[in-house]
Amino acid sequence: MRNPFSNQERKTMANHALREVSLVKLTQWNGNVRKTAVETGIDELAASIAAHGLINPLTICSAPKGKFVVVAGQRRLLALKKLAKDGTIPKTHPVACTMRDDDTDPAELSLAENVVRVAMHPADQFTAWSGLIQNGATVDEVAARFGVAASTVRKRMVLARVSPRIFALYRDGEIELEALQAFTVSDDHERQEAVLDGMAEWQRNDPRAIRQALTEGEVASSDRRARFVGIEAYEAAGGMVRRDLFDAKGGGFLQDVALLDRMTMEKLESVAAEVKAEGWSWTEARLSFDWIERQAFEEAEAEFAPEGDSDEDDDSALSWSHEAKAVAGAVVCLSYSGEAVIERGLIRPGEIEPEADEGNGTTGDDEEADTVSGPAALPASLVEDLTAQRTAALRIELARSPETALALVVHTMAADVFYNQPKGILKAWITKRSLRTAMKDHDAAPAVMALNEERDRIGDLLPGDRADLWDWCMTARQTQLLDVLAVATAHGLDAVESKNDQNRFGTAEGATLSDTLKLDMTQWYRPTAAGYFGRIGKAAIMADLEAMRNAPPAPSWAKMKKGELAALAEREAEAHGWMPPLLR
Template identity: 35%
Template sequence: MARSKATITLSPSRDIPFDRLVLSQSNVRQIKCGLSIAELAEDIARRGLLQSLNVRPVPDADGAETGMFEIPAGGRRYRALELLVKHKRLAKTAPVPCIVQQASADILAEEDSLAENAMREPLHPLDQFRAMLSLVDSGQQVEAIAAHFMTTPAVVRQRLKLAAVSPKLHEIYAEDGMTLDQLMAFTVSDDHERQEQVWELLAHGYNRSAGYIRHKLTENTVRVADKRVRYVTEAAYVAAGGSVVRDLFEPDDGGWLTDVALLDRLVDEKLAKDAERISAEGWKWVATAIDLPWNATSGMRRISGMETPITPEEAARLAALEAQADELSAVWSDAAEIPQEVDASIDAVEAEIGALVDRPTIFDPDDMAWAGAFVSIDADGSLRVERGLVRPEDEAADPSADDAEVLGSSGSGSAAVRSTDLGRGGTERTSLPGGDDPNGDVEEEGGLKPLPDRLVSDLTAWRTLALQDAFAQDPATAFAAVLHAMVLSAFYSFSHESCLQLTLHPVHFSNPPDGLRDSAPARAIAERHADWTGRLPQDDTELWEALLALEADDQASLFAHCASLGLNAQAEIVPKYDNGRISRRSIERRIAHAHVIARAVELDVIAAGWRPTVEGYFRGVTKPRILADVTEARGEQFAGMIDHLKKADMAHEAERLLEETNWLPEPMRTPGEAEPPSHGAANDDGTGALPAGLANDFDGEVEDTCEGHGGADAIAAE
């Protein structure tokens, strides 16, 4: 008769009182990891012991059972139960579910401990994400789930966001066809169809980085940090029905606005309301623009205003606030941490001081009737208002324009303007001596007549030469006179009070690029100009004495500022037909001298804030030029990664590849300076400096995510 095969007998399970259990020295776990004992105890207290302890009988010297049991596998659970007993939340004799191994078994206790810890398969991250989603769908709150699983609400929201990605992409991730970083990148969009389209796009290219995925999913959106969003506020946009997507895994400056048309409408409406408010001040015209062109004010005259005087009550309040600010600073300046309420008090005091110190400007209503204002959005999202500008076509319409006549110096043109328009304060002008001047010397009864014009001309010609000779021998006065003439040109429109035939011609760029006014150098120049405007006198006739009163360093700084406004290093577009204004040779000579100055001041365009961006550079060049630039800056292998892309995608990838380099296009380089860094210097082995997401693709390999799901999950849960 045939014998049947032996069947496996599983170890029996028993409920053993807790006080009959002891830890075994055979437990192989020596290093702490995962949840702390206290957290595990709280979890056991809430849901009970989900996994039995693995125990063995403790024999006596003769091998008989003593009624005690040792625990080779499950020591952390035992410690958690022990903590509950210590806190009197669990009875000492409470039964504990255990799997009892035979003491005489051939398998060592150490092997039990090793097997239990080593042969467990961690839960796949996708299963964790879906489990979190099912808990929310069942009605549990995010905060409660976070508390139950000893994590933070932010981690729970991350996993819920991952669970909301397209099911098709989930399948690819489950089969290790996508990395966790890539899956996280897809969470910036809730549009499953668009997610799948982008994944299809990646299948035909080398670049599958998470950054590229985020870029493709947000290329038709607007960042919350954009100045238009700051102007209308994100809250107003959301209240109007707009939506915002956020990246829960990477810094995103607040996220992206998805409805660009709605944002533009809100901006237009708010600008119109602000323009209406500014117009109500009494201006003839108010023009609005999101980005004011660089040369918007070119050819316009500025009228001057008066700062609103501070009242005695305001002065007293300002003194009290400054005393309060000094007191707070003395108390808290050395503190390691400032309480929130104190910090709020300091901010409130500083804000009120700023409001009192920043005095509004009052303009003459008669001047405002012929002038206007530009209303635009500043780089930080605040409203930018430039008041007091008179357009050339409005000059003739001004009925007071014939009140005074000013003779301009040679080459600057004579112009009839109001006396109030001569400089910022406006003063009466003294006429030249001569017989034809109605204000000159009148004929006396004794028969004296004014000197003939010709004689006056001859005499003053001789005096001019004498003055020139003396002037040349007094460098300090010569410097002051040149500075005076430059300041008149830079700050006092239509003023010709200087005897020097020297006029500063501020540069007005032809074809200025978009956003030039918001560039870092433009903002620095504007701030410096505004600072000097506040320091100089309103009346240009007081300027000479004011300049002489300045310290030497201040004179030099003002001189350099004025001179800088006339520096032109732009390679202007030479017209096909000579218009008499510029020629190719004159531009070449000007640019050559600009290089000399650039070397003298050690110009660093990169440090000044320029970067090769899509809008500022790559969109205006051809695909071969983009590839040549990337090759020069990073090497041929990087150019080979993007040579198959369409122009728009290639431009965006080139911007990213060159972001951290010091590469400049040829027109922005200074001849004689160090050449742009070669790709060899930045990447000695040809692959070490590959950007994130491209290194694996360049090798033709796909990252293996099957191994180490626990590590990937840890990244998602950070």
């Protein structure tokens, strides 16, 4: 039978035939077109070759002294060299190669291999690994074969088990990987799809909103009750935790809220029993004890203990008489940070006759005595600090609310164009105010740190070169544009009041925006002795203490030094969740 190929074609085919070449004779080619991230993922590639062999041969050309240069497949060569260095294969290991000594330009071969290839979609990898495990492979085996951590494989498996409908949206690019990860907190496909259908389109790529909807009625591991009881103790008692594999802090959601509340109360009651052993008439454990509840009690009189006996943990630094303990008691409650707080010296209504108010006494030190006559005006520097704290909190909350950011931008532009009122809370296009000089401990402020993290996360979406920004904006999805808009707009918010700039428009619109965003400053600020109480007078501190406890001032307060009183006010504010009126 006549051979259908010409002599030249037969020569070319023979020249391209596979052959085995000793690894020690193979060298890298300096002309390879791939220059960036050449060694990225070499460990994984080496593990795959060790498990599956070299699936695709290397393309080589002859070189002097019996060597061969690899013109296509340099990463495979690096992986093979690593296996030889580790002792997994010998240095003379035979490697399948295709010889190309024809007239084709080696650079063209290298370019063809890298350009024509299309990377596998991550969804295909998730599905493929899931198939391997379903066919009997273990997680550790798959991890070893592909050179990744076992935890990485577990995460991929969880992603592959998301509702097929939602998984298809990810494959088609309609939802992002972080959103797909958020859906994994529930294994219920119907529940996942119900949450998806109940969300506005822009929310479908908001991981926080997805997790919140899927875990409604459950308690986050960061909750104060969970921190107080401890996750291990909760689980040991039979409590179930819905783990979130994609939480960087290893958190999750506690599902048995009744059990958690019972364990919290039992632990608080144990603390209350220890306090009662101090000789108090009664003790009571409560999950919370705010100032409204506090107003039902009167306060026994106590003397401040001498220096050296002080315990900053609670009011045990006060010295209580046997007579006071005989009629008074203590409430043990849970602070916002998840610690037991003890309120000693409380008298239940009707147990004793209230004594006449004898005034506030004297300070007993070199400070001028203060008279409590209502809240004093705050120093201008403190007003600037507090309003900067509020502005920082507004910025991060707005950055997390793209639809509100869009409304604010439209409002600002409409006020300028249609109402001739360019002034307002948003200064993004005029002059952005830096909060660094206005805010005490700027870099450590929770709201500032959270906004920086959000800026970094959203910034990863954008091109590295500003010259490419317009093209990106024209091709980006609407949800991506809204995310960028929210963070960019947030950086322009200005509701700061300073001595030289009362910022009337910004303050008024800041109040409105706070209502819209349901701003809760307790999530972002704590009034401390150093940051707040130490910067106001003793009279103002005592007025704040009265407001916290909703009770007349204790005679012992006036005898305290300002530093001691500020420390007491900080503890009371933490226990009651009290905030300065300017931030409420």
